[in-house]
Amino acid sequence: MNNLWKNIKKFPLFIIAVFIGFFLTTIQPIFKLLKNKKQKILIPVIIGTIFIITYNTLRLMLEIE
Template identity: 80%
Template sequence: MNNIWKNIKKFPLFIIGVFIGFFLTTIKPFFKLLKNKKKKILIPIIITTTFLVIYNILRLMLAIQ
């Protein structure tokens, strides 16, 4: 019975580790773009485009005008 509670206590740490790993894996390509001076302009463009697309999708889904 003691092993069950030890495993339950470890579960939140596992979930936090999964989320951190996901975000680090997702953000890593952006750091590679920062090394090249010509490609530094791409990061704000990608972020702006992403937010605009998400905003428009949500606006259309929720029928907000």
């Protein structure tokens, strides 16, 4: 039983590590794209597109006019 509580105490640290790893893995290719001058315009377009799609999806799901 003592071993169970040790594992439960470690779980929040594991979740934080997973989130940090996810964001680092996701952001790393974006920084590689920023090294090329032609692709610098691509990043704001992609971020804007993701924002617009998310906004419209939430607006339609929540029936906000």
